[in-house]
Amino acid sequence: MRKILLKLSFCGTGYCGYQVQNNGITVQKCVQDAAEKIFGERPPVTGCSRTDSGVHAREFYCTLELSEKANVIPTDKIYAAMNSALPNDISVHSAEEKDGDFHPRYSVVYKEYEYLIWNNRIRDPFSEKLAFHYPKKLDIEAMNEAAQKFVGKHDFAGFMSSGSDVADTVREIKYFTVSGEAGGFVRFNVAADGFLYNMVRILSGTLIAVSEGKLTADSVPSLIESKDRSKAGATLPPHGLYLNKVVY
Amino acid sequence: MRKILLKLSFCGTGYCGYQVQNNGITVQKCVQDAAEKIFGERPPVTGCSRTDSGVHAREFYCTLELSEKANVIPTDKIYAAMNSALPNDISVHSAEEKDGDFHPRYSVVYKEYEYLIWNNRIRDPFSEKLAFHYPKKLDIEAMNEAAQKFVGKHDFAGFMSSGSDVADTVREIKYFTVSGEAGGFVRFNVAADGFLYNMVRILSGTLIAVSEGKLTADSVPSLIESKDRSKAGATLPPHGLYLNKVVY
Numbered sequence: 001m002r003k004i005l006l007k008l009s010f011c012g013t014g015y016c017g018y019q020v021q022n023n024g025i026t027v028q029k030c031v032q033d034a035a036e037k038i039f040g041e042r043p044p045v046t047g048c049s050r051t052d053s054g055v056h057a058r059e060f061y062c063t064l065e066l067s068e069k070a071n072v073i074p075t076d077k078i079y080a081a082m083n084s085a086l087p088n089d090i091s092v093h094s095a096e097e098k099d100g101d102f103h104p105r106y107s108v109v110y111k112e113y114e115y116l117i118w119n120n121r122i123r124d125p126f127s128e129k130l131a132f133h134y135p136k137k138l139d140i141e142a143m144n145e146a147a148q149k150f151v152g153k154h155d156f157a158g159f160m161s162s163g164s165d166v167a168d169t170v171r172e173i174k175y176f177t178v179s180g181e182a183g184g185f186v187r188f189n190v191a192a193d194g195f196l197y198n199m200v201r202i203l204s205g206t207l208i209a210v211s212e213g214k215l216t217a218d219s220v221p222s223l224i225e226s227k228d229r230s231k232a233g234a235t236l237p238p239h240g241l242y243l244n245k246v247v248y
Numbered sequence: 249m250r251k252i253l254l255k256l257s258f259c260g261t262g263y264c265g266y267q268v269q270n271n272g273i274t275v276q277k278c279v280q281d282a283a284e285k286i287f288g289e290r291p292p293v294t295g296c297s298r299t300d301s302g303v304h305a306r307e308f309y310c311t312l313e314l315s316e317k318a319n320v321i322p323t324d325k326i327y328a329a330m331n332s333a334l335p336n337d338i339s340v341h342s343a344e345e346k347d348g349d350f351h352p353r354y355s356v357v358y359k360e361y362e363y364l365i366w367n368n369r370i371r372d373p374f375s376e377k378l379a380f381h382y383p384k385k386l387d388i389e390a391m392n393e394a395a396q397k398f399v400g401k402h403d404f405a406g407f408m409s410s411g412s413d414v415a416d417t418v419r420e421i422k423y424f425t426v427s428g429e430a431g432g433f434v435r436f437n438v439a440a441d442g443f444l445y446n447m448v449r450i451l452s453g454t455l456i457a458v459s460e461g462k463l464t465a466d467s468v469p470s471l472i473e474s475k476d477r478s479k480a481g482a483t484l485p486p487h488g489l490y491l492n493k494v495v496y
Contacts, residue, residue, distance in 0.1 A: 009374075010373050011373040083371065088373065088376045089376060090373060091371050091372070092370075093370050122327070122331070122339050122341050123336060123339050125257050125336065125337045125338060126257075126259050
């Protein structure tokens with residue numbers, strides 16, 4: 001068995017998320033289709049994360065498991081072969097041979113997500129599906145102050161949408177920064193050892209609530225403590241969210 | 249008669265250019281439809297330029313000519329009313345009342361276009377329709393040197409696609425710059441008092457030919473002199489082109 005780790009980026013607009021499902025085209029299905037074309041067999045494809053419908057990835061990893069019978073393509077030629085077989089909104093940046101015990105999901109040390117906001121009273125015609133349009137002036141300083149209160153190891157049970165079956169809701173946020181300027185693009189960048197279902201979109205909605213004066217930085221510790229989803233901010237829409245970095 | 253100048257931006261991907269035509273949806277038609285909704289009459293709409301199918305605009309101007317019978321909307325409220333009636337890939341930034349002798353096309357002093365290139369061996373999934381993908385490493389310095397040879401007043405007859413009926417092909421290029429870095433986005437910015445049909449796309453293709461060593465900066469004056477379309481570079485595709493700035 002040959003295990004190949006692919007580094008991808010994709011625009012999530014046209015996809016029902018990463019993971020194969022019955023009711024729509026997914027990134028995983030496209031990768032599997034492309035791999036079948038070039039390797040002459042349909043390999044198992046395992047991703048580093050299950051991104052939701054409409055969510056983007058600037059950096060995403062998945063493995064292909066090839067049998068002895070697969071067409072032999074030198075590792076440094078795989079990215080170009082895959083790109084020729086994939087749709088234009090998915091790119092393969094590189095390929096690397098990995099040991100059998102490497103797992104694209106469980107071997108992750110930490111991941112960084114970005115939530116991208118177009119913060120202007122006028123919508124941006126070029127980022128309709130690539131950034132969340134928020135027209136009122138954001139308070140960058142207040143949001144950044146609040147973001148720092150989330151850093152560290154906490155039980156984030158209140159920052160998870162229902163429909164998830166995880167038992168352990170403790171996660172460690174390594175960093176959480178707010179950058180950019182009101183009037184242009186504003187970015188929330190958050191890195192952690194793992195994320196709960198919709199966690200980044202809820203954390204982002206909570207920072208918006210801080211900007212709107214509905215919550216304060218000082219109230220964040222008790223908000224986390226409450227483990228009460230209804231006390232946090234709204235779940236922002238998927239099209240502003242990017243998986244930005246994956247560290248193994 | 250009330251003449252209103254609108255400042256727009258639009259993503260050209262979904263449009264058959266600016267100007268109303270029979271075989272597809274145009275930006276002009278959308279502006280007219282939106283104006284009809286909010287003013288209760290369908291006003292004449294005149295644009296600053298006829299952008300081609302797939303071409304974008306970061307700054308574009310058009311006038312609405314309203315009769316006495318049109319709904320009265322204060323000038324500073326028009327942008328918001330128009331935005332609520334327009335599709336999301338067209339934005340109105342502002343509205344301004346103008347004199348009867350102002351003309352959105354003939355009153356232009358100069359315009360600036362940008363040609364945007366994603367210059368990386370790997371395509372960018374997020375700019376498929378927003379930048380031209382050129383995979384080979386561009387020679388920024390050589391292109392910038394060549395661009396300077398185009399600046400000034402010249403007969404650009406060799407830099408025009410057929411299908412245009414203009415008699416005078418002399419135009420004055422005010423500036424022409426190449427910026428960015430190989431590996432990322434590269435921008436050609438060119439300003440002139442007017443442009444011939446496909447002129448920016450042909451100038452851009454000519455700079456690419458310089459980067460490829462097929463032409464040199466020193467050959468530009470004789471290339472212009474020849475007035476021979478076949479000696480210039482290729483016409484690059486429309487989706488990398490932006491009307492960037494319009495100065496009255």
